[in-house]
Amino acid sequence: MVSHKSKLRRFLTVELPMVVILLFTLGPYLWMMLTSLTQEDKLFTQGPSLIGATFENYIRLFETVGFLDNMITSFIVAAGTVVVGLTLSVTAAYSFSRFRFFGKKYLLTQFLIINMFPIVLLILPLFVLMRVLGLLDTHLALIIANSTVAIPFSVWMMTSYINGIPKSLDEAAMTDGCSRLGALRRVVLPLCMPGIVATGIYIFITAWNEYLYALSLGGSNVRPITVAIQTLIGEYEVQWGLLTSGGIVGALPATILFLIVQKRLISGMTQGAVKG
Amino acid sequence: MTMTMTASEWPSSRAALAKRVLPYALLSPAVIVTLAIVFFPMLQAAWMSLHDYVLWKPNAISFVGLKNFFAAFNDEVFWISLKHTVIWIGLTIPSQLLLGLITALLLNQEFPWRPLARALIIIPWALPSVVIGLMWVWIYDSNYGILNDFLLRMNIIQDSVPWLADPDTALYAIILTLTWQGFPFFAVMILAGLQSIPKSYYEAASIDGASKWRQFWHITLPGISGVLVTAVLLRTIWVANSIDVIYVMTGGGPGYSTYTLPLYAFVKARTNLDFGYGSSLAVLFTIMLLGVVVVYLRKVGKDTK
Numbered sequence: 242m243v244s245h246k247s248k249l250r251r252f253l254t255v256e257l258p259m260v261v262i263l264l265f266t267l268g269p270y271l272w273m274m275l276t277s278l279t280q281e282d283k284l285f286t287q288g289p290s291l292i293g294a295t296f297e298n299y300i301r302l303f304e305t306v307g308f309l310d311n312m313i314t315s316f317i318v319a320a321g322t323v324v325v326g327l328t329l330s331v332t333a334a335y336s337f338s339r340f341r342f343f344g345k346k347y348l349l350t351q352f353l354i355i356n357m358f359p360i361v362l363l364i365l366p367l368f369v370l371m372r373v374l375g376l377l378d379t380h381l382a383l384i385i386a387n388s389t390v391a392i393p394f395s396v397w398m399m400t401s402y403i404n405g406i407p408k409s410l411d412e413a414a415m416t417d418g419c420s421r422l423g424a425l426r427r428v429v430l431p432l433c434m435p436g437i438v439a440t441g442i443y444i445f446i447t448a449w450n451e452y453l454y455a456l457s458l459g460g461s462n463v464r465p466i467t468v469a470i471q472t473l474i475g476e477y478e479v480q481w482g483l484l485t486s487g488g489i490v491g492a493l494p495a496t497i498l499f500l501i502v503q504k505r506l507i508s509g510m511t512q513g514a515v516k517g
Numbered sequence: 518m519t520m521t522m523t524a525s526e527w528p529s530s531r532a533a534l535a536k537r538v539l540p541y542a543l544l545s546p547a548v549i550v551t552l553a554i555v556f557f558p559m560l561q562a563a564w565m566s567l568h569d570y571v572l573w574k575p576n577a578i579s580f581v582g583l584k585n586f587f588a589a590f591n592d593e594v595f596w597i598s599l600k601h602t603v604i605w606i607g608l609t610i611p612s613q614l615l616l617g618l619i620t621a622l623l624l625n626q627e628f629p630w631r632p633l634a635r636a637l638i639i640i641p642w643a644l645p646s647v648v649i650g651l652m653w654v655w656i657y658d659s660n661y662g663i664l665n666d667f668l669l670r671m672n673i674i675q676d677s678v679p680w681l682a683d684p685d686t687a688l689y690a691i692i693l694t695l696t697w698q699g700f701p702f703f704a705v706m707i708l709a710g711l712q713s714i715p716k717s718y719y720e721a722a723s724i725d726g727a728s729k730w731r732q733f734w735h736i737t738l739p740g741i742s743g744v745l746v747t748a749v750l751l752r753t754i755w756v757a758n759s760i761d762v763i764y765v766m767t768g769g770g771p772g773y774s775t776y777t778l779p780l781y782a783f784v785k786a787r788t789n790l791d792f793g794y795g796s797s798l799a800v801l802f803t804i805m806l807l808g809v810v811v812v813y814l815r816k817v818g819k820d821t822k
Contacts, residue, residue: 255626259634262620266638269697272663273652285661329547336543348544350814355555357810359758361779362799365786366558366565369572389555392547421539450645452761457787467647471765474651481655488648499643500636 277486284482298486308487311469314380318455318465319448321384323441326391331437334399335425339408349400355393360453363389368457378460386454391444398443402436403429439502446495466491562796570793585797595798597773598781601688602757602802605777608689609756610749612696617703617748622737624704625711635708642701650765653694657681681767684774691766691775695756703748710744711737750813757806778802 276284278294302308336342337349367386368377376382406429414424430437452467459468470487473480566586569579589595624635641649656664659679668674680690718736727735760780767775769784776784779802786795 251626251628255623255628256630258619259623259628262616262623263634263637265697266641266701269652269656270640270644272656273648276655288661288666325550329550332543333547336540340540342537342540345540348548352547352551353817354810354814355551357754357758357806357813358555358559359779359799359803359806361760361782361786361795362562362803363555363558364783365792365796365799366561367554368786369561369565369792370558385554388550392551396547446643450643450647452645452647452765453783467645470647470651481661484651485655488651492644492648495645496640496643499639503636503639 273485273488276481277489279482281480281482298482299490301483302486302490306469306473306483306487308466308469308490311464311466312490314463315449315465315467317380318383318387318463319445321380322387322391322448323444325384325388326395326444327437327441329388329392330395330399331430332425333396334403335429337396337400338403339411352393352396356390364453364457367454371458377458378462380463382458383451383454383463383465386458387444387448387451390447390451394447395440395444398440399433399436402433402440405436406432442498442502446498449495563800565792566797566800568793570791570796572790572792581793585794586801588794589797589801594773594776594781595778598776598778601775602777602779604688605692606753606757608692609695609699610753612692613700613703613752613756614745614749616696616700618707620700620704621707621711624708638704639701641698644698646698646759646761647765649694649698650762653690653697654681654766657690682771684771687767687771687775691763694766695759695762698762699752699756702752706744706748707741710741714740746816747813750809750816753809754806754813757802757809778805 272289275291276289277298278291278296279289280293280295280297283290283293337345364386367389371377371382371385376385410428410432411421411424414428415421419427449465450467451465452471455465455468456471459465464472466487470484470491473484473487567580567582569577569581569584571577620638624631624638628634656662657680659665659677659682662677662680664680665674665677669677678686680686714736718740719732722732722736757777758779760777760783763769763775763777763780764783769776769780778798782795782798782802785798786792789795
């Protein structure tokens with residue numbers, strides 16, 4: 242009887258408010274999904290509904306709009322950024338984690354504040370720079386632009402992961418005849434593989450979702466999905482069925498990847514916040 | 518003899534040198550690349566802000582000193598944008614914080630489907646801002662949007678409201694969208710803070726007969742105050758910078774009613790190709806933001822000591 246009462250109490254004070262917040266959180270997404278499954282001409286007469294749901298919008302998206310090319314572009318840019326971000330940051334993170342040296346604090350702070358500078362401050366000069374170098378509308382331009390965010394982020398995440406691996410393990414490897422770099426490669430890297438994967442996936446998601454650089458530095462050859470979705474408004478009168486299906490497809494890879502790694506990622510990111 | 522002496526000494530001093538150089542050598546790739554793709558462009562932006570730099574007049578680039586900055590102070594749109602930036606931060610951050618705090622407190626309770634709720638709550642954070650922007654444009658649509666439909670049915674409004682086309686509501690409509698996008702971040706951060714408070718504190722307090730409210734006030738809030746300050750500072754910087762959602766939803770319009778300072782800089786450079794003036798706006802905005810960054814760095818520095 243008592244437990245029944247406390248269950249009711251829990252429902253009213255915890256579960257019900259949680260459901261309301263979740264409805265607010267997921268409602269817009271579900272509404273978009275519902276719209277994308279409704280036939281375009283029915284949208285303005287009957288409104289979105291599951292009755293007579295169809296994949297017509299999705300088929301149109303790939304057959305007439307050529308969404309697949311945009312997805313491939315996004316994939317190349319995002320994967321390129323992951324490679325650049327991770328390779329450059331692993332050795333730097335190892336250095337920050339294992340050595341004490343002059344200027345360490347300033348260099349570490351430098352990597353922290355880069356991401357706090359407004360993107361407009363970077364986007365204008367990068368546009369001029371890419372124009373001079375003839376790199377506008379290339380994959381490389383977008384990979385470079387996304388790396389401005391990816392490298393500092395990755396350095397911080399990797400430093401915190403490597404800090405979690407005991408120093409004694411490197412020292413043991415070195416007494417066994419490994420060099421410093423050998424210890425890094427044979428001992429530290431395999432141990433922080435989960436951290437590397439989570440960081441890589443996060444970089445992938447950010448680069449995949451990125452819009453302003455893609456808009457400014459891309460063009461007709463290199464057009465990632467974020468820009469492609471936006472141009473659906475211009476090329477056709479607003480066709481909400483098509484647009485929302487583009488939104489669902491564009492958001493899907495990032496959402497799935499995020500749900501896979503979120504636990505590890507969040508613990509890595511909030512660790513810094515809780516401790517300092 | 519001397520030969521062998523130096524030969525045997527040489528490697529050890531080389532090893533010492535290598536040991537001292539190694540940390541820098543390991544750092545150099547990341548540092549050099551960031552210098553090239555972040556710091557050099559920033560210097561260039563500062564340089565551009567001191568010049569008449571219009572992209573379609575490449576031969577007319579000339580040094581003008583602080584002219585662009587004085588022009589900004591006499592520019593009505595600059596002040597409008599600045600006002601909007603203040604409203605934008607002043608409303609978005611508290612809403613995100615409040616909603617995030619409530620969500621975190623709920624997620625900190627025991628209930629059977631808590632792991633599911635925790636996984637789902639974060640979804641807005643992972644969506645591309647373009648998708649978020651367009652999704653909400655569709656929700657706010659004056660003819661077919663679900664928001665008008667809902668409010669009409671509930672008899673809260675009599676006529677449908679063109680949320681994004683009306684200068685009086687557009688900015689607030691976007692603020693609601695950004696609140697939706699950003700509150701999960703607060704929820705996750707605060708939840709981590711809540712879980713670091715030892716349970717024994719609450720047990721001791723309830724033995725002493727402290728009410729739930731007093732427990733919240735005297736144990737929970739002090740326990741998460743550090744996380745709250747950090748999250749607010751980080752979020753202020755992030756929200757101030759974020760222009761993609763506004764750009765997608767209204768492009769700054771109608772009129773100037775949703776211009777924020779960074780958006781003004783971006784639009785100025787993008788549509789007028791006036792990179793000199795655009796850069797000076799960006800530099801001004803950066804200087805203002807730097808205040809928040811310094812406070813954040815001080816806090817991080819203090820906590821790690």
